Amino acid sequence: MVRAQDRKFVSADPEKCIGCVVCEYACSMANDNTFNPNKSRIRALRLGPLNNIAVTCRHCEAPACVAACPRDALRQEEDTGIIVVDEEACDGCAWCISACPFGAMMMHPEKKVVFTCNSCKDQPDGPQCVKWCPEEALTFVSAQQLAQKSRITAVKNLFQEAKEKKVESK
Amino acid sequence: MFAYAGKILRVNLTTGKISTEPLSEKLAKEYIGGIGLGIKLLMDNSKPGTDAFDPDNPLIYMTGPLSGTLGPTGGNSYAVVSKSPATGGVANAESHGFFGPDFKRAGYDAIIITGKAPVLSYLWIDDDKVEIRNGEHLQYKTVNETDNMIREELGDFYIRVSAIGEAGEKLCRFAAIINDEFRAIGRAGLGGVMGSKNLKAVAVRGTHDVNVADFDGFKEFIKMIYERMKGPATKKYKTLGTPENVLVLNSLSALATRNFTNSQFEGADKVSGEWLNEHYVKKIVGCATCGMRCDHIAVVPEGPYKGSTSRLEFECLWSMGPLCGIDRLDAVIEAMRIVNEYGMDGISIGVVVAFAMDCYEHGVITKEQTDGIDLRFGNAEALIQIIHKIGKREGWLGNALAEGTAKAAEIIGGDAWKYACHIKGLELPGYDLRTLKTAALGFSVSFRGACHLRNGAYSPDVKGKVNRFKIEPGRGKMIVPDGHTYNVIDSMILCKFSRGTYYDGNKDLAKYYTLATGIPMEPDELMVIGERIENLARLFNVREGKGTREYDTLPWKIKNVPVPEEGPAKGVCVSDEEHQLGLDEYYAARGWTSDGVPTVEKLNELGLGDYAYIVKDLAKGGKA
Numbered sequence: 005m006v007r008a009q010d011r012k013f014v015s016a017d018p019e020k021c022i023g024c025v026v027c028e029y030a031c032s033m034a035n036d037n038t039f040n041p042n043k044s045r046i047r048a049l050r051l052g053p054l055n056n057i058a059v060t061c062r063h064c065e066a067p068a069c070v071a072a073c074p075r076d077a078l079r080q081e082e083d084t085g086i087i088v089v090d091e092e093a094c095d096g097c098a099w100c101i102s103a104c105p106f107g108a109m110m111m112h113p114e115k116k117v118v119f120t121c122n123s124c125k126d127q128p129d130g131p132q133c134v135k136w137c138p139e140e141a142l143t144f145v146s147a148q149q150l151a152q153k154s155r156i157t158a159v160k161n162l163f164q165e166a167k168e169k170k171v172e173s174k
Numbered sequence: 175m176f177a178y179a180g181k182i183l184r185v186n187l188t189t190g191k192i193s194t195e196p197l198s199e200k201l202a203k204e205y206i207g208g209i210g211l212g213i214k215l216l217m218d219n220s221k222p223g224t225d226a227f228d229p230d231n232p233l234i235y236m237t238g239p240l241s242g243t244l245g246p247t248g249g250n251s252y253a254v255v256s257k258s259p260a261t262g263g264v265a266n267a268e269s270h271g272f273f274g275p276d277f278k279r280a281g282y283d284a285i286i287i288t289g290k291a292p293v294l295s296y297l298w299i300d301d302d303k304v305e306i307r308n309g310e311h312l313q314y315k316t317v318n319e320t321d322n323m324i325r326e327e328l329g330d331f332y333i334r335v336s337a338i339g340e341a342g343e344k345l346c347r348f349a350a351i352i353n354d355e356f357r358a359i360g361r362a363g364l365g366g367v368m369g370s371k372n373l374k375a376v377a378v379r380g381t382h383d384v385n386v387a388d389f390d391g392f393k394e395f396i397k398m399i400y401e402r403m404k405g406p407a408t409k410k411y412k413t414l415g416t417p418e419n420v421l422v423l424n425s426l427s428a429l430a431t432r433n434f435t436n437s438q439f440e441g442a443d444k445v446s447g448e449w450l451n452e453h454y455v456k457k458i459v460g461c462a463t464c465g466m467r468c469d470h471i472a473v474v475p476e477g478p479y480k481g482s483t484s485r486l487e488f489e490c491l492w493s494m495g496p497l498c499g500i501d502r503l504d505a506v507i508e509a510m511r512i513v514n515e516y517g518m519d520g521i522s523i524g525v526v527v528a529f530a531m532d533c534y535e536h537g538v539i540t541k542e543q544t545d546g547i548d549l550r551f552g553n554a555e556a557l558i559q560i561i562h563k564i565g566k567r568e569g570w571l572g573n574a575l576a577e578g579t580a581k582a583a584e585i586i587g588g589d590a591w592k593y594a595c596h597i598k599g600l601e602l603p604g605y606d607l608r609t610l611k612t613a614a615l616g617f618s619v620s621f622r623g624a625c626h627l628r629n630g631a632y633s634p635d636v637k638g639k640v641n642r643f644k645i646e647p648g649r650g651k652m653i654v655p656d657g658h659t660y661n662v663i664d665s666m667i668l669c670k671f672s673r674g675t676y677y678d679g680n681k682d683l684a685k686y687y688t689l690a691t692g693i694p695m696e697p698d699e700l701m702v703i704g705e706r707i708e709n710l711a712r713l714f715n716v717r718e719g720k721g722t723r724e725y726d727t728l729p730w731k732i733k734n735v736p737v738p739e740e741g742p743a744k745g746v747c748v749s750d751e752e753h754q755l756g757l758d759e760y761y762a763a764r765g766w767t768s769d770g771v772p773t774v775e776k777l778n779e780l781g782l783g784d785y786a787y788i789v790k791d792l793a794k795g796g797k798a
Contacts, residue, residue: 022459022467025272026400029244029463033393038383039243040279049331053355053459053471053485113381136244138400138465 008065009148011085014046014121014131016058020141023048023056027133027142034124034132042113045121046133058133058142061087061108061121069120072103077117084123091117176387177239177690178202182215183282183304185297187371188229188289192304197283203693204781207238207283209266210665210707212255216264217710217785219286222717226259226363227345227370229290235277235336235376238667239691242278242384245396246403247669248686249463252277252336252353258362259347259370260522260578261599261623263715263725265362268667270461271354273334279380291372294343296324299378309374314340316515317352324377337375338365339517344567345369347578348522348601352514356469356485357461360519362600362622363578387692395689399675403465407674411468412458416488417447420496423605426636427743429492430606432499432551433528434595434731437606438739441501445491450503456483461669468671472507479508486510489626492604493524498531499551509557516565522578525601527560529579530571532593539586545569595729598623598720607732608747610635611645615756616653618726619770621711627670629657643743645752650759658704665707706780708764709772716771717788723770726757767792 028044036043046060063085070078070087077093078100080086087109094117100109101118112119123144124131134142145153175197184193205211212234219232234255240248252274258265277285280299287297296309312320321335335353342349342365349365350358359365368374386392402408410418423429424442431439443449450472460467474482484507494500494509513520533539534549541548545563547556563572574585579594579601595602600623607614616631617624626632631653635642640649662683663670676682680697687695715721728748736745761768765776771792777783 022457024460024464024467025462026244026465029249033244036383037389038385039249040381040383041275042279042381043383053469053483054457054473056459136397136400138403139467 006083008085010146011063012123012144012146013063013085014060014123014134014142015062015145015150017141017143018057020139021048021056021058022139022141023050023058024138026136026138027058030132030136034127035122045110045119047107047110059106059108060133062106063087068103068105069100069109072099074099084125086122086125087120089118089120091115094118175199175202176385176692177243178207179237179278179281179283181282183285183299185285185287185304185306186289187287187291187295187306187373190306192306199693202239202283202691203695204703205707206662206665206687206703208236208251208253208268208665208667209255210661210703211284212236212253212266213264213707213711213714215284215286216255216257217714219288220257224257226257226262226265226367229371230288231257231367231370233287233364233367233371233373235285235287236667237274237278237283238665239687240666240668242275242380243386243392243396243690244463245392245686245690246399246463246465247461247672248666250274250461251667251669253664253667254351254359254364256364256367257718258364258600258622259345259366260363260580261720262718263598263623263720264621264711265364265367266622266664267359267361267364268664269336269351269353269357269359270464270669271357272462273336273353273357273378274667275384275462276334276378276380278384279382280378281380281382285376287371287373289371294372294374296337296375296377297373298328299376301379301381312374314343316340317517318355318515320375321355324375328377330379333377333379335375335377337517338368339515339565341516341518341565341576342366342369343374344576346518346564346567346576347581348519348526350517350519352517356514358514358520361521361625363519365517386690388689392689395686399672400465402675402677403672408466408671411466411671414447414451415458415468415470417450417470417486417491419488419604420446420491421448422636426609427737427739427741428606428609428636429496430602430604431496433497433525433532433593434602434606434608434729435532435735436739437609437737437743439496439499439501442496444501445495445503445506447488450486450491454503454507464669466671472503474504474507477504479504482508482511484508484511484514489604490520490524493521494527494557497524497528497604498557500554500557501552502554505554505557509561512558512561512565516561518565519601521603522601523561523564525595526564526575526579526582527557529582529593529595530560530575533586533590536589536593538588538590538593539571543571545571592730592734595731596624597727597729598725600624602729605632606737607728608737609743610642611748611752612640612642612649612653614728614732614748615645615649615753615760618728618753619757619760621708621715627660627664629653629660631656643746645748645756647755647759650756650761651763653760654763655701657708658701661704661707662700665703702780706782709776709780709782710785712770712772713777713782713785713788716792721771722792723757723761723768726770728753
């Protein structure tokens with residue numbers, strides 16, 4: 005059994021992401037054998053040239069989408085945290101879409117049922133968006149690893165600043 | 175068909191009639207898409223002698239075969255083709271970003287727009303649903319405002335918009351069409367053609383799949399190109415960007431300064447790529463489906479233009495910087511921002527302003543005529559003020575300059591024509607042609623007027639492969655093959671920044687095409703297609719009375735004002751004799767007459783025999 009803090013999901017670094025949507029195409033290529041961002045389980049957003057980020061399912065603990073579904077069509081896989089959609093049960097009512105704070109739950113353009121990131125679990129080399137991202141802005145990480153990364157960066161900056169101040173005062 | 179949508183959309187804005195027709199595989203293969211197929215559709219859907227601003231002049235939006243795929247740069251592109259209001263000949267321009275893929279996914283290879291809407295309108299293409307919508311509330315809105323308002327009213331953030339600003343609405347002859355804030359269908363005045371149709375924007379949402387013929391092979395091929403894009407072939411664009419050219423060209427005495435008076439700029443350091451990146455560039459972003467990143471987003475941190483944000487490339491930096499004698503990048507960034515808002519060609523606008531400054535300094539235009547603007551070289555405030563006037567067509571001078579240098583010179587009169595730096599009516603891009611003479615020859619024969627993207631003829635000069643101070647025998651022949659490659663690149667609509675990643679040249683391009691479309695293509699066939707497109711474009715210009723030798727000219731200053739700076743370039747300018755020698759050779763290498771007209775034999779050879787009627791009466795010159 006995988007601990008919740010070790011479950012991995014795809015996360016984008018806003019400093020590196022440039023909104024190039026390669027991830028969207030890679031997703032539809034891997035999951036649907038076609039090129040179509042409307043079928044992508046990750047969506048990039050550009051709010052002006054300086055603000056870019058790609059967003060997908062974060063495999064939340066106690067996911068709002070699952071709680072919101074009136075037809076029990078959604079469940080979360082214990083080990084991976086992936087939200088699995090029962091396409092027979094889903095009637096496309098979109099309660100889960102309004103519940104998700106990240107816009108990670110989406111309506112499939114053809115199937116008329118919801119769909120979301122499956123972490124490319126059938127792919128031997130993991131999530132394809134991560135593999136194709138030209139900026140290395142996407143990583144497949146756990147909450148634990150994200151926290152560690154932020155901590156390391158923060159501490160590095162702290163020491164760097166202290167060093168620079170020292171140099172200045174000399 | 176694979177990769178292609180297989181469908182052409184026709185919109186008549188006068189009658190409101192909307193229809194579709196199939197695209198044949200034969201036509202697709204013979205002209206590829208992009209500008210090639212666009213020029214073919216222009217030729218067959220327009221009557222000779224139609225004015226560029228006449229409702230009957232078709233405005234043709236094109237995708238390429240790769241648009242909508244994950245193919246780097248080819249996946250994110252579109253092109254627009256029409257008759258140019260600047261040159262009276264072919265107008266073609268390509269743009270990348272995010273608009274093209276949705277246009278393809280909506281299910282179209284081309285949109286042929288004719289007529290003129292009774293009131294300002296925009297076209298809304300939602301897959302198969304096509305609608306001409308009222309756009310009167312968008313009048314004189316900036317490109318970006320238009321984009322935001324349309325997405326807001328249609329209720330979808332992901333709708334893509336390609337729009338004109340006030341300059342296009344006011345029929346500026348170098349108005350641009352802009353998508354995704356700062357990606358431009360920039361050159362040859364296509365925004366003006368759009369304005370003449372009362373068409374403010376084209377908005378698209380495409381939700382269909384785009385499928386390629388050999389899925390696995392295609393995937394493998396593009397993965398390889400993405401990997402190459404991380405390497406040395408695109409390093410320049412990912413680091414300093416094209417503004418790196420400033421110091422390179424300055425050291426070669428090829429950085430045209432103060433309207434082609436000087437070939438070096440004393441303020442070059444302060445407008446260099448190095449300076450720009452150190453002081454202004456905040457982030458480097460890129461287009462959809464591209465492994466490079468080249469959009470250097472510059473933000474002014476302080477001073478009168480604080481907060482001004484724009485993407486800046488070499489050409490526009492040059493035209494509004496050194497060419498106007500301006501060494502302040504904060505002002506250039508602000509100028510670029512407002513040029514994008516009005517929707518104008520960032521190259522032409524700078525050359526137009528530099529022309530006006532030259533006229534002002536020589537007393538050809540007076541301070542009364544500028545409405546009090548002190549239009550001296552180097553005056554950054556004056557640059558901003560005059561751009562606003564041109565964008566709005568305000569005042570006598572603003573109105574005249576919105577016509578472009580060639581027509582403005584006629585309006586201003588006197589010696590003004592001497593300072594007008596254009597070829598066929600299109601303003602020169604950022605290379606001093608006096609010291610880059612292969613480029614001088616190449617630019618003079620380009621079918622869309624002065625253009626650095628029709629044959630890359632500056633390359634042998636800049637790389638030191640030839641004596642760049644002289645057009646020597648052999649030069650005319652030298653520039654032919656690259657012209658064909660460039661036509662193919664613009665028909666597949668690949669970004670020219672990525673050209674170095676196709677290590678095997680045409681072999682790579684042919685393979686790319688076949689993997690996507692399933693249509694067999696050999697590298698040699700691609701070159702024939704490139705030649706076919708070149709000849710067809712020339713034929714269009716011939717048909718419109720602009721395609722003969724007398725139009726393959728160079729500006730007066732390039733031929734008559736020697737480089738003044740000390741050094742190896744001192745005293746250089748292009749003599750008529752060497753230019754004519756180059757033209758003779760170029761026409762001969764192309765199998766054209768000495769008057770620069772394609773021969774009937776050449777047309778038959780290229781499968782263009784149906785157009786022989788255009789050249790029959792002109793063939794008297796005999797073979798060159």
